[in-house]
Amino acid sequence: MKDPAGPSHRSLFDSTSDANLWFLRPALSGASATFVGVGLARFAYLTLFPVMVTAQWLDGGGAGLLGAFNLMGYLIGVSGGRLLAKHIGVPRSLDCGMLLTALSFFACGWNGGLVWLAIWRSAAGVSGGVLMSLAGPAVQAVVEPAQRGTAGGVVISGVGTGIIVTALAIPPILNWGLPAAWIVLAACIVILWAFARPAWPRTEIFEQPKGANFGSATVLILAYGIAGAGMVPHMVYLADLAVRGQGHTFSFATYALLLFGLGALSGTLAAGRAVDRWGGARTIQMWFAFQTFAVALVLAPPSFCLLLGAFLGGFGGIGATAVVLGRAREIAGETAGVIWQYATASFAISQAVSSLALALVFAHTGSHGQLFAVGLACSLAAVGMVTWFR
Structure with a gap:
């Protein structure tokens, strides 16, 4: 195997006084990919959703359908990302992901109706899946x-950064109109692509996890999926709980979402360092425990509990993604990308199924408490799995 710190990447930092920081360039390029693929391609839509309905581009059901199409596209991208990279290479595959995301945002700037928007939101999902499945393992390989672990945390921090940026930037951009918001975001994607492209990691694609501990890999994949189900209430119903469930203002709900993003950013960065220091097996127990505590806090009535629960939900729930990436590397070495692909698909599938189930429960009961109780049960199950079955 080639030196992971090969000259193609070290040369980028020949003039850097601290050679130990050379890894930041490829790691930041990977963070740009997750920022675009998940932070923008998925979470920006959460802010734009009600605006599109208010502007009568879609009704509520149609806007919700676009979210479902985006998730289905994401599953396709996760499943096919490694196959694409095997045929055209990792850098070109990442280029395709960034290009397709930018095109999808430009296309959504025109109100072409439900079918048109569904096609392009699906495309954004596909590109997001490709970027998420490839960026982390590729950066760790070089x-x-x-x-x-630290590099993986930097890569996944792009997700939390995207949540923060969408919470802060989209409301003022919307003063220029809904089409302008889509187009400005598309332009931002092009700028990030130009920044990231020179440092795309060049690495091989391995088909099978040779020498991996399949028992540990299976536990990791299943536990991450169950933890993903536990995070659905935070990702879908947190703002609604704040406003309609607890009677807070929309400003309070926006603040809670911002804290969720800040937690996600700090959680992924801290998780990467923790994996390097304590190992993935121990760290994943800690981060799933943070998630469990966060869901329990949200169930408590005081306002500060919801805000703290929002922050810790991002810290543990989104931060756990960086731990899973590091743990996959421990289990499977250079073939960690295979484990990562399965784990990412498990997370996405479980979120799709659980979100549908919780929507049915909520439609029948109208109880936020029941939703977060289910999230708590799933989070506890994930902690139990990684504690007792390693």
Whole structure:
């Protein structure tokens, strides 16, 4: 195997005084990919959803359908990302993901009706799946072993950064109109692509996880999926709980979502360092425990509990993604991308199924408490799995 810190990447930092920081360039390029593929391609739509309904581009059901199409596209992208990279290489595959995301945002700037928007929101999902499935393992493959956890945390921090940016930037951009918001976001994607492209990691694609501990891999994949189901109430119903469930203002709900994003950013960065220091097996127990505590806090009535629960939900729930990436590397080495692909697909599938189930429960009961109780049960199950079955 080639030196993971090969000259094609070290040369980018020949003039850097601290050679130990050379890994930041490929890691930041990977963070740009997750920022675009998930932070914008998925979470920006959460802010734009009610605006599209208010502007009468769609009704509520149609807007919800676009979210479902985006998730289906994401599953396709996750499943096919490695196959694409095998045929055209990782850098070109990442280029395709960034290009398709930018095109989808430009296309959504025109109100072409439900079918038109569904096609392009599906395309954004496909591109997001490709970017998410490839960026993390590829960056870890080109950095020193002692820095892989930290590098993985930097890559996944793009998700939390995207949540923060959408919460802060989209409301003022909307003053220019809904089409302008889509187009400005598309332009931002092009700028990030130009920044990231020179440092795309170049690495091989391995088909099978040779020498991996399949028992540990299976536990990781299943536990991550169950934890994903536990995060659905936070990701879908947190703002509604704040406004309609607890009677807070929309400003309070926006603040809660911002704290969720800040938690996601700090949680992924801290998780990467923790994996390097304590190992993935121990760290994933801690981060799933943070998630469990976060869901329990949201169930408590005081306002500060919801805000703290929002922050810890991002810290543990989104931050766990960086831990899973690091743990996959521990289990499967250079073939970690296969485990990561399965884990990411497990997370997406479980979220799709659980979100549908919780929607039916909520439609029947109207109880936020029951939704978060289910999330708590799933989070506890995930902690139990990674504790007792390693």
